[in-house]
Amino acid sequence: MTSPNDQHDPGRFDWNRAENDLNTSTPAVGPDGSTAEVVDLDAARGRRGQVWDTSYEIELDSADQTPLVGELVDAPVIAPEGTRRPIIPVSLRPENLRDTLARFLGQVAYVSGFHAIRSPWYLLQTLWFALRGLLRVVRLQLGWWWVRNHFALLQHTADANDPHEWLKIHREIKSTRLWRGIVLGTEAVTILIGGFIAWALVPRLYLGLALVGALLVLAHVGRPAGRTIIGTAIVAPRFRKLNSDVVLRAYYAAKLGDPDKAGQQIQFGSRMGREGGGSHVLVDLPYGKGLDDAVKARGAIASGMDVALSQVFISRDPSSHRRHVLWVADRDPLALPAGRTPLLRCKPTDIWQPAPFGLDERGNVVSVNLMWTSLLIGAQPRQGKTFAARTLALYAALDPYVKLAVFDGGGKPDWRRFALVADWYAFGLALTRDGDPADILLGFLRWLKAEVQDRYERLSQLPVDVCPEGKLTREIARDPKYRMPVWAVFMDEFQEYFDLGEQSKEIAGLLVYLVKVAPAAGICLVDATQRPSGIGNGQVASQFISFRDNHQVRFALRTGSWQVSDLVLGSGAYSEGFDSSTLLPTYKGVGMLRGASDATPMVRTYLAEAPDAEKILLAARKLREHTGTLSGMAAGEQVARETRDVLADVASVFTVSETGLHWTVIAARLADRIPEHYADLTADAISAQMRALKVPSKDVKRDGQNLKGARAADVRTALERREANGA
Structure with missing residues (x-):
């Protein structure tokens, strides 16, 4: 409200202007006559010549930024030209709508619960801040009535030895206080009378709402700077926003260009945008530099942008080799786990559809197509290799029409529950x-090779209307009359099968044949190892390399060196x-997943711990029982070996500490462990067979008894003699 005394009059003292001048540019004069200079912060920055890093403050492509060099476009050309964006966002599609709503409602429930439990504290804070706000309003009004900074004006005229001006200012102050006092008195009387009238006439509901509104306004006025009444349930991370200055600084520091040389400037092919929890832009390097140079300088680029190396991602742009996409994550995306596998829903899957594998660095779901392919997984121990392979195996298990074979050369407990669903399995x-286990694997590989050869023959004889391209189809695979179901074969620590002596030769040859030929016949291969090189000797070693290198898709978790990484991911x-x-x-x-698509994303694989895996496998077994597809070893069928090796079988019944066994003990152990060949074996029969193989029968003292039997050293000698003779 403006008083007549506040109106501008050329012959009167302009009090409002003097008050504003005091608040802006007039030096503050203290009682002792000292003054304090009002500093212009922006001017001070300019005078001192300081460079201020504003990348935490400015918006992307704000008007304050230095104009970008090069032609600008509305959006980065990351997808191929002509690609149509989905009309309905992926998160709102029918198959994803339920999960999207569940996540949204879950977040709403969490935030509501978080704030509900703290509501008493919010009420106390509101009342306290409202009281502070009331006192602040009263103080401001009293300051307005009393005329702030009048002492500085009086002191200024006194220092100038101008009594006339001093008296004029003094009269103005008294007049202004009188008018403002009348205004404040009228305001107080109006509030008091209005309050009684409102209490008597206004309904209590409206009165309460007005009181709440007044409290909130006063609380807002009285809250300390930087404080909020309601806390934050989900803390948003503080991150560095990408801008042209930061990018140019990083690339020039990495020696990818020179701002002072003609033709060596870094240019941008797009405006900087936000995507998947990060910022991205198309970068055009100077002529003569390309993607390889940027990849090698990735560490220097990360340092130049003052972020972690794991936050910087450089990918190829198809339009030019010197152009690439730079994507910088707000925070380390690889440190965030992908979470539990979506397979915990325990719903049937379809091997003909891609299997959910994990999330990439931008939070997008990464899927792997198991059909028509073979996948190699390599890593150091305890980096998640087995969990990654098991995630895909669980997906295959939930398709009741897929036959499963699981072999773990390491014998870990991670795979043993697959005995619930696998047609073939062996552990350790x-x-x-x-x-x-080695014999079981060998028998399976022999059968699978024959099956692949027979399957190709049968596919070629099917009518064109049933098998139009001479390839396995989903209908053929699921129709029992064709007897050509999809097989998913998983081998963990497969390097162990290449180090079994003579047996490895045949195993290696079969594996090389299958990895080259079997995927096209509907045989999916997923193989994991922690030793991608240096296995076996001679022919077995070369076959190991051939087997490793013929996998089409590669997934490398952390390895010991870039050379080992290249062996897993493939040359180049x-x-x-x-x-x-x-x-x-x-x-x-x-x-890093290479070969599954045009990109090579960093994948955070879904987690399926032992209890989760067991839950999924129990559901998978029920699905197979319901559809009538449970078979093989999971259904209790015995896997008989094609041949038996008496000498090797006897050698296998000795433990490391046993130097000799009685013939009765040897016969009992063979009958118990390999009943299909030795169910009715007697001590005399095994003694005769072993003597025929030039293993002498000697006295063996065991458990206080001295009976005829075989010594472990004699059995090993016979095995070595047979191998030396090539038998």
Whole structure:
């Protein structure tokens, strides 16, 4: 409200203007006559010549930024030209709508619960801040009535020895206080009378709402700077926003260009935009530089932008070799786990559809198509290799029409529950009740090779209307009359099968044949190892390399060196900027997926711990029982070996500490472990067979008894003699 005394009069003192001048540019004069200069912060910055890093403050492509060099477009050309964006966002599609709503409602429930439990504290804070606000309003009004800074004006006239001006200012102050006092008194009387009238006439509901509104306004006025009444349930991270200055600084620091040389400037092919929790832009390098140079300088670029190496991603742009896409994550995307596998819903899957594998660095779902392909997984121990392979195996298990074969050369507990659904399985290398694991694998590979050959023959004879391209189809695979179901074969620590002596020769040859030929016949191969090189000797060693290199899709978790990374990802991966040895040890289940698509994303694999895997496998078994597809070893069928090796079988019943066994003990162990060949075996029969193989029968003292039997050293000698003779 403006008083008549506040109106401008050329003959009167302009009090409002003097008050504003005091608040802006007039030096503050203290009682002792000292003054304090009002500093212009922006001017001070300019005078001192300081460079201020505003990348935490400015918006992307704001008007304050230095204009970008080069032609600008509305959006980066990351997808191929002509690609149509989905009309309905992926998150709102029918198959994803339920999950999207569940996530949204879950977040709403969490935030509501978070604030509900703190509501009493919010009420106390509101009342306290409202009281502070009331006192602040009263103080401001009293300051307005009393005329702020009048002492400085009086002191100024006194210092100038101008009594006339001093008296004029004094009269103005008294007049202004009188008018403002009348205004404040009228305001107080109006509030008091209006309050009584409102209490008597206004309904309590409206009165309460007005009181709440007044409290909120006063609380807003009284809250301390930087404080809020309601806290934050989900803390948003503070991150560096990408802008042209930061990018140019990084690229020039990495020696990818020179701003002072003609034709050596870094240019941009797009405006900087936001995508998937990060910022991205198309970067055009100077002529003569290309993607390889940028990939090699990735560490220097990360340093120049003052972010972690794991936040910087450089990918190829198809339009030019000197152009690439730079994507910088707001925070380390690989440190965030992908979460539990979506397979915990325990719903049937379809092997003909891609299997959900994990999330990439931008939070997009990465899927792997198991059909028509073979996948190699390699990593150091305890980096998530087995969990990654098991995630895909669980997907295959939930398709009741897929036949499953699981072999783990390491014998870890991670795979043993697959006995619930697998037609063929073997764990470790030690002899078990199911037989010798190496023999079980060998028998399966022999059968599978014959099956592949027979399958190609049968597919070629099917009518064109049934098999139009001479290839397996989903209808043929699921129709029992054709007897050609999809097989998913998983081998963990497969390097162990290449180090079994003579037996490895045949195993190696079969594996090389299958990895080259079987995928096209509907046989999916997923093989994992922690030793991608240096296995076997001679022919077995070369076959190991051939088997490793013929996998079409590669997934490398953390490895020990870039050379090992190249062995897993395939030759040339390092030169393209893919080196899994740069992954931090803390990144469990994180790796580079090459060959599954045009891109090579960093994948954070979904997690399925032992209880989750068991739950999924129990559901998979029920699905197979319901559809009538449970078969093989999971259904209790015995897997009989094609041949038996008496000498090797007897050698396998000796433990490391046993130097000799009685014939009765040898016969009993063989009958118990390999009943299909030795169910009715007697001590005399095995003694005769072993003596025929030039293993002498000697006195063996065991358990206080001295009976005829075989010594372990004699059995080993006979095996070595047979191998030396090539028998």
